[in-house]
Amino acid sequence: MSHLLGVNQTSLASAMTILRLTLHVLAATVWVGGQFVVAGLVPTARALGADVPRKVATAFARLAWPAFALLIVTGFWNYAAVDHANATNSWNAVFGIKMITVLAAGLGVALHTRAKTAKARGAYAAVGLFASIAALALGVALAG
Numbered sequence: 001m002s003h004l005l006g007v008n009q010t011s012l013a014s015a016m017t018i019l020r021l022t023l024h025v026l027a028a029t030v031w032v033g034g035q036f037v038v039a040g041l042v043p044t045a046r047a048l049g050a051d052v053p054r055k056v057a058t059a060f061a062r063l064a065w066p067a068f069a070l071l072i073v074t075g076f077w078n079y080a081a082v083d084h085a086n087a088t089n090s091w092n093a094v095f096g097i098k099m100i101t102v103l104a105a106g107l108g109v110a111l112h113t114r115a116k117t118a119k120a121r122g123a124y125a126a127v128g129l130f131a132s133i134a135a136l137a138l139g140v141a142l143a144g
Ligand code: HEM
Pocket: 021, 024, 025, 028, 031, 032, 071, 072, 074, 075, 076, 078, 079, 081, 082, 102, 105, 132, 135, 136, 137, 138, 139, 140, 141, 142, 143, 144
């Protein structure tokens, strides 16, 4: 919504904004949605063989990490595209909190991959998933 000359308008985004946000959101669907899908497939994968969940997780990692990298690149693009002179204190604060959740999401998923015990693996997976969901919700708040 734009507020030009005091008139509220509902208008389309520009082609560049569509490209920027579509890439960011597409990467988020792979990174966040993929975690839900893989978690949901684990019982079936386990029934197919003890080493199957690990193989599925490794295959997902080949998609998830490039998606995470795309989120960071397009995230900086988003940040550069925002009108910072008119950003409110709460926008800046939420952006800072979002950066912490992005860091926690990446760390959680990375430590999940390297964990030695099932308990640690589960705990790190939960950190990765919840931090990713938080980053997504805070991103929606930033886009307004
Ligand atoms: C786990 C990683 C991330 C996820 C899941 C995520 C998700 C999202 C989502 C869903 C939106 C809302 C898009 C919309 O409603 O149109 C968004 C917006 C935004 N994101 Fe991210 N994001 C991530 C990482 C990043 C990073 C690393 C940065 C900055 C370096 C960033 C900066 C932004 C900004 C500035 C916006 C607002 C864009 C605008 O108003 O045009 N994001 N994000």
